[in-house]
Amino acid sequence: MIKKEANPIYVCPECAGLGNINGADCKQCAGLGVVLVLEAVGLKEKELYYWGRKLSYFKILEKRRERRIRVLLNALLFIFGLIGFLLLIKALYDLKSAGIGLADMINIKNEYTAVWWLSLLVDMYLIYRINQESKLKGKIKKKPMVKASFLEESKFDWSDLKEYKKIDISRSFDQQSLGTIEESWLSAARMQHKFLDNVHIFVALLKNSQVNMVFGRLSIDYKHLAEKIKSALTKITESGKLELSVESKKAFLEAYAQAYKQRKDKVGVTDLLYATA
DSSP states (O other): OOOOOOOOEEEOTTTTTSSEETTEEOTTTTTOOEEEEEOBTTOOSOEEEEOOOOOOHHHHHHHHHHHHHHHHHHHHHHHHHHHHHHHHHHHHHHHHHTTOOGGGGGGOOSHHHHHHHHHHHHHHHHHHHHHHHHHHSOOOOOOSOBOSSOOOGGGOOGGGGGGSEEEEGGGGBOHHHHHHHHHHHHHHHHTTBSEEOHHHHHHHHTTOHHHHHHHHHTTOOHHHHHHHHHHHHHTOOOBSSOEEOHHHHHHHHHHHHHHHHTTOSSBOHHHHHHHHO
16 A cells, blocks of 8 residues: 555544535635645745546547547648658759759749648748646746745645635646546446446556556556455445545545645646545
8 A cells, every 4th residue: 555645634523525515505615625735935826726627428438539639630631741851842843953052942843842832831820839738727826935844734724715816727737637537437337327427437547558657667466456446436336426436536636735845847647546545
């Protein structure tokens, strides 16, 4: 068992961390349910962190389809840009063979140069697209220094929630860790479980090669592990409309805190493993 450090994670007492009461956002926590509070030296504004991404079967499938389309479009734009570059090389070779100086190329008009100029515009658009996409992806906000002792529970009060800047940590998870969470949600949905628990996330993590490398180094007995997982899953009997459990929200915040302390740019699958093990 991995020894974990205590993190300042707080569960709303009004809604027991679910974020809602009878389908409506909890008024005390504004729907956040569970939050992480970190204090850093030189930090002017108080901050708290929460998991804000809404998960559903159809949203996950839709996002996956959007990602595939985005990757395909970027690949097609890159291929066109590469073709334009190759045609430029051919055009330069033809100019040299015809005894025309490179400085005169700008005045040359043929099918090769036309495609090259068009591909240049496509390349510029591709760079713009990639730049815009990277801006939409959050990073872990690094602080000058994290205090050795975090805020005591007595120093945080849910009634002071408005005084804190709220940061959604879901944007700081890398694609692999997000994919793992999505896969665990789909798995829990197929089993018709009411809550996404850490065991669902752990099962999804086992499909990751990086996690398997960690287990390989630790000489984990997979047969014994499989039996424990099967036993944990059979104990889950509550069914209904799937939602995040308090434990899974805590795990996401634990993973973020782990990456935060290690000054990473993104929360990875090993951080998620640390939080769910």
